[in-house]
Amino acid sequence: MGPILRLSALFVGLALAFPMMANAQEPIKIGVLLPFTGPLAKNGIENWEAIQIARDMINERGGVNGHKIVYVQGDATTPNAAISETERLINKEGIKITTGSFASPIAIAVSQAAERNGAFHWETTGAAEVITRRGFKNTFQVGAPARKYGQAAVDFTMNDLAKRLNKSVGDLKVALLWENRAFGKSVGDGIRAYAQTKGLKLVFDEGYDQTATDMTPIVQKLKDVAPDVLIAISFPNDAILFQRKAKELDFNVGAFVGVSAGYSSADLRDSIGDSVVGIFVADFPPKVNEDVLKPEVKKVAEEFYKRYEAKLKRPPAGHAAAGFSAIWALFTEVLPKAKTYQPDELRDIALKLDLPEGSLVNGSGIKFTHFDWADDPKDAGQNLRASIGVWQWTKQGNEQVYPPNLATHEAIMVPMPKWSAR
Structure with missing residues (x-):
């Protein structure tokens, strides 16, 4: 092959290779x-x-x-x-x-x-x-999917919280509160159905508008029911409003289980400070047992x-x-x-x-x-x-508490101290 042909072959080879490289x-x-x-x-x-x-x-x-x-x-x-x-x-x-x-x-x-x-x-x-x-x-x-959040909240309530509150599952008073859009309704429906199959009775089951600006009626109703455990499905703004109103009206509960969204948000801690400590969250695990x-x-x-x-x-x-x-x-x-x-x-x-x-x-x-x-x-x-499982807000951040195989820490603050002691 002559020099010109060799050079031509080189150019052809480069031309073919260049698109592949690019x-x-x-x-x-x-x-x-x-x-x-x-x-x-x-x-x-x-x-x-x-x-x-x-x-x-x-x-x-x-x-x-x-x-x-x-x-x-x-x-x-x-x-x-x-x-x-x-x-x-x-x-x-x-x-x-x-x-x-x-x-x-x-x-x-x-x-x-x-x-x-x-x-x-x-x-x-x-x-x-x-x-x-x-x-x-x-x-x-x-x-x-949404149903797993609810199942985690119910399983944790029955398998862990009932013992810590010294209650039988049959005697446990559980309230369900949910925002009435896609996520809250979907999780709420799942909790209701799953609780029924497990024999867990809900003493309160009510939805609310996520854009509500006053949580007074909801908190007053919950005070009248006096549940041992409250399972709440909220987004950030309504979760903050609820916690502030619960403190203002002195609504106390043995254990509070938020479900993802608002209760997993850094906004909650930023807004209510250390009052967040002790709240459980049914959610994706933040960190699991390695x-x-x-x-x-x-x-x-x-x-x-x-x-x-x-x-x-x-x-x-x-x-x-x-x-x-x-x-x-x-x-x-x-x-x-x-x-x-x-x-x-x-x-x-x-x-x-x-x-x-x-x-x-x-x-x-x-x-x-x-x-x-x-x-x-x-x-x-x-x-x-x-x-999916349950984690808990701590002073340092958060710890996975359920299920046991994923847990990084044991649950604390059950029953939840009253507002006057927090």
Whole structure:
């Protein structure tokens, strides 16, 4: 071969190689839909910080198959905003993978818009049962569904709190209070049904408008009932209002179990200070007993918690740890197996996942339903191995107290001291 031919062959080789090299450097863009502003912003930003840590950790390891991860934000402050922001990311930014969304009403809207516009949606913490019961193909709910929150609250009440309050389950007076939108109603329905199957009687069962500005009527009714345990499902603003009114009207209860959302929010501690100490939260575990984690997962957990606490000066709430866990699974269990990163391919990979509990930082595993679950054959994309339990606010932060295999600490302050002694 002459010099000219050899040079031509070299140029052809470079021309063929260059697109492949360039393609290898193209980032994988993921649309992140969270409430970055508005009343849910603090929780949304906590989730954002957690998944940013996941992105940084994976990119520092070389990315996914040589591709760096890039996030494109969408401010999902309300369901309507969530739909428009999801459509903007997909249709104008070219996003094919979406994630988020923290709150159930937002998650319902985001997943609907993603499905309609042909994107793959990896829901990290939205819990409403309807998310996976609409026949969608490309929506995957990695966090626990709403009924598990309620089941955890009921199981903890029966198996732990009853003994600490020196009551039999049959004599225990349990009240249920719930905000009447998607998450609260879904969890409340689940608690009511599950309590009935377990023989636990509810002496109070009432919903309220999440936007209520005066909790006086609700607190007065609860004072009249005088429950041993109150299970409350609230969002941040109404949880704060309730606690302030409970203190003002001296409503005392043997044990208080909040259910995720408002009771897991840093806003609660910021607003009522040490009065939060002793409140239990049925929620994603903020941190689990490391003995349940796979050895390689322990190292990831150590790195995540170290980075989070260094950045925010406090340990993560359960929803933040769940956000990290879910997105880390996307980066390490789904995307590495893909070649095109297109929704249909990602869907097939997700449906084949079979990860035992302890595979993720928060103790979860992954196994998705696909119209094949005996409990509900209409369900598709729900993770049957998502961890849920009960943690408790402490002066230092939070500790997992239930179930025993996930617990990092034993429950304290049962019965709850009266307001005058707190």
